[in-house]
Amino acid sequence: MHSKELRTKVWKHIFENGRKKEIFIDQVNGFNDHCHYLVSLGNEQMISKIAQLIKGESSFWINKNELYKEKFEWQDDSFAVSVLNP
Numbered sequence: 001m002h003s004k005e006l007r008t009k010v011w012k013h014i015f016e017n018g019r020k021k022e023i024f025i026d027q028v029n030g031f032n033d034h035c036h037y038l039v040s041l042g043n044e045q046m047i048s049k050i051a052q053l054i055k056g057e058s059s060f061w062i063n064k065n066e067l068y069k070e071k072f073e074w075q076d077d078s079f080a081v082s083v084l085n086p
Contacts, residue, residue, distance in 0.1 A: 010067070022042070
């Protein structure tokens with residue numbers, strides 16, 4: 001995902017798809033093969049499942065719509081940090 005336009009399109013899709021699945025994404029950003037997102041978790045949500053849903057669905061959507069010239073895959077690794085809302 002080397003162009004800013006493509007990244008913007010993907011971030012918008014991730015945000016909108018999250019909303020449909022009741023994943024409350026506050027912010028999406030990133031670069032090429034990784035994505036940063038700030039999520040407000042619901043009581044029954046686990047970050048590992050949310051990451052799996054976001055990464056899996058968005059890479060499927062990117063490939064289905066042929067937005068990337070090669071088969072697209074996100075990085076294998078995930079990293080999560082909790083942030084307290086004052």
